[in-house]
Amino acid sequence: MLLLESDFSTMSSSRLSESSAALNTEEQPRYAVELKGLDKTYAASGRSTPKHALKSVDLQIPRGSLFGLLGPNGAGKSTMINILAGLVNKSAGDAKIWGYDVGKHPRAAARSIGVVPQELNVDAFFTPEEMLDVQAGLYGVPADKRRTQELLEIVGLSDKAQAYARALSGGMKRRLMVAKAMVHNPPVLVLDEPTAGVDVELRQQLWQQVKKLNDQGTTVLLTTHYLEEAEELCDEIAIINHGRVIARDQTANLMQRLDQKELHLTLSGPLSTLPAPLKAFGFRIMPGQEDLGHDTKLGLQFRRGQIDIAQAIAAVQKEGLQILDLSTIEPDLEDIFLALTQADNHETASENQSAA
DSSP: OOOOGGGGGGSOHHHHHHHHHHHHHSOOOSEEEEEEEEEEEEOOBTTBOOEEEEEEEEEEEETTOEEEEEOOTTSSHHHHHHHHTTSSOOSEEEEEETTEETTTSHHHHHHTEEEEOSSOOOOTTSOHHHHHHHHHHHTTOOGGGOOHHHHHHHTTOGGGTTSOGGGSOHHHHHHHHHHHHTTTOOSEEEEESTTTTOOHHHHHHHHHHHHHHHHTTOEEEEEOSOHHHHHHHOSEEEEEETTEEEEEEEHHHHTTSSOOEEEEEEESSOOSSOOHHHHHHTOEEOSOOGGGTTOEEEEEEEOTTTSOHHHHHHHHHHTTOOEEEEEEEOOOHHHHHHHHHHHHHHHHHHHHHHHO
């Protein structure tokens, strides 16, 4: 679970202002986030054994990118984000935000990142305008340099500036959380499961806001369990499992990891037995034919370049079968994710057995 940005309130305003000045004068780094050999082991507590949450993670997130970090529960995503936010101490390795080492330059690093946690954290008796002003004050932003109205406009809450937070809808509160994370103008924004539990319409609205922020130059690190969300938004994606990065690539390249497609054909009339030539071609009668009435659905899995679809259709027609409909299905990010994590789970289990 991520802690809230207000936890940085103990930092002095003067130190934060100095960090802000340094951020504005320093040359922009090539990487917004850079991890080298990042390792974290939680010590044993009570009956629990030590937990090796991160295992020598190497990861570089380019400046200006919209980067997706995916992984199952307990994979190490939250630990990584909490280290970047300065809320958890690393055991070994290096972690830099906007060129600042989180261990050596914690204030400058904290100034460079905004975190939107999963949990809604709004004071019911504050207005959005008041909430952003307070948050900016906690970061030492002078009153004449605060972007309260600008941020409310960016997240579409200008007309709710004077409304009490308790009167806002769930979607509005989510957008307000994004604005809170941006009060100190950080170049890196982390969104931890920003659309968890929200409806489709709200999800689309939040996607638009995230894209707008990224278009304006903010580097966005997105963690999500909605894989279609990462596929839609992210330039690059890294998959973490058991504390290790098991894959990292451009989204388009990652989608090519499973070199497999499927052809579905709907035939006119029932077909109880598949002709031998079609069976040899690799066709199969698909299960769940009850909704097709008297029609039959065939499936064919193949790799790109392995089978000519025109030849497959010709083989069906040669058997005197009439094709009513056809479609092709390509693997999506969920298929890629499951294939990679399941393979890593098998490898980890084998390693554990060998060690035992």
